[in-house]
Amino acid sequence: MRITGEWIARPETQAVCAMLTDAGHEALFVGGCVRNALLDAPVNDVDIATDARPDRVIALAEQAGLRPVPTGAEHGTVTVVSGHVGHEVTTFRRDVETFGRHAVVAYSDDVRDDAARRDFTMNALYARPDGEVLDPLGGLADLRARRLRFVGDAAERISEDYLRILRFFRFHAWYGDPDEGLDADGLAACAAHADGLETLSRERVGGEMRRLLGAPDPAASVAAMAQAGVLAHVLPGAQTRALPVLVHLEGGRPAHWLRRLAVLGGEEAETQARALRMSRKESRALVTLRAEMAGTRSPAELGYRFGGDLATDIVLARAALFEAPPPEGWERAVASGAEAEFPVRAADLMPDYTGPALGARLAELERRWIESGFALSREALLA
Known part of the structure; x- marks a missing residue:
């Protein structure tokens, strides 16, 4: 099986691969770029795995007239800039000891070692420069079935980095089959190790919640988080009842993670904003959302006072909260209010x-x- 796409055929990308393969090394696309190509989804970042050691990657890049940047050389990663495009090139690794994120690793010549230390089977897919897919762990079948599984023992993968708990729910929201539910072993491991979330930085937690709530329909994943006792560690007091209602009312509108967060409730908006390390703009928007979605301002007045985007969020969140459709003509009213200008000074x-x-x-x-x-x-x- 082969993958195709504009990203893989770019001369800049092929030049990075050629600098490795021409010297007798492996150059394998890995992770999200392969997964997304197989799903016909957009590819944003290109990661390349190789048996070449970091110092060798640096030397080969310089010989090829490319620019190496040792962005993570201690972890085996060198960013190779080709035609103003950065490509992360990482040496195959195997774990020797793990201490959360601070694992002791050894370089390897075997892609199977590299695959064994990844988080999910669908992320342990590789492809050669010509697009030929390599599947050392059976991840292709899982991807086709939209089945999210940890690589190997779920508890071990989680203990290596507790953020993988949140990634489990986020990846299910984006790539899993909503009708099949989450993998039972993975879900049990997440529930058993949920306390480990307390050790994570708020920035990492906030980043994952943005991505999770930005999925087309995160309701099933968030409900599973609540049932597993995970959601309480991230959003104490949050309730999931209104989220599926909101997703339905959105009717395919672009996902807005703050709108979804607002209907989950829980702690005061300012407290949540600090916990998730929101920007000041995001924090102000959440405070307004939480206050106004329980209020009585008309859609037109909301549009006038807060602008069309935030007013739309408020109207939809309010409707979800009360499990009732928005008032007829609300979109026109919001737009009218957003354009109105008070004539008195x-x-x-x-x-x-x-x-x-x-x-x-x-x-x-x-x-x-x-x-x-x-x-x-x-x-x-x-x-």
Whole structure:
């Protein structure tokens, strides 16, 4: 079996492969690029595995006129820049001892050793420069069946890096069969080792939750997280009831992870934002979402006050929370509000109003204008 795609045929990528194979070394595409190519999904990053040691990779790159960057040489990884495109080239490795993420590894000449230390079988797929697929662990059958399985013993893979617990649910949301459920052995191992999530940095946890909640339909995976006791370690107090309702109401709209996070509830928005290391913009959006989805502002007013995107999130989240469809015509109302511009300025009311009285009068006129459907003119409001 062979994979194809613009990414694999790029001269820049083939040049990196040729610098290795021309010197008698292996050059195998590995992981996400192979998996996604087999699924006809976009390929963003190109990773290459090789039997060449890092210092050899550096020397070969320089000889070929390419630029090597030892981004992770201590882990066997050299980024080779070819035509302004970076390619991570990593030497085959096998684990000697594992201490969480800080494993003691030895370089290997055997791709099977390299495959055995990867997380999931569908990520242990390789391809030669001509696209020929190598499947040392049976990952191709799992990928075709949309079956997510840990490589070897699930508990061992998790103990090597507890982030793999979250990756298990995230990968199922993206690539698994929602009708088949999650692999029982993997799910049991995740539940048994959920306490290990407390050792992870908040940045890594936040990154995984973004990717999980950004899946087309993460509801089944998030529900499984809750049942396994995993969700409570990441989002204490979160409830999953509204999430499948929200996904249904979204109707194929682009996934927005904050919108999904908002309906899960749990701790106060500010606390969640800190725990997931959100940006200030994301934090403010979550605070607004959580407050307004339980409020009563109309879709039009939401559009006016918060803009079309956030207003859409609020309307959908509110509907999911109350398990009721949004009001008829809400999308037009949001768009109308987002385009509306209040016609009265503070200067229009001065000097008759100043200080707190000025603010109160502006708010009163703004309320009348909103209630008119943004129809009242400046003259009518000031009359």
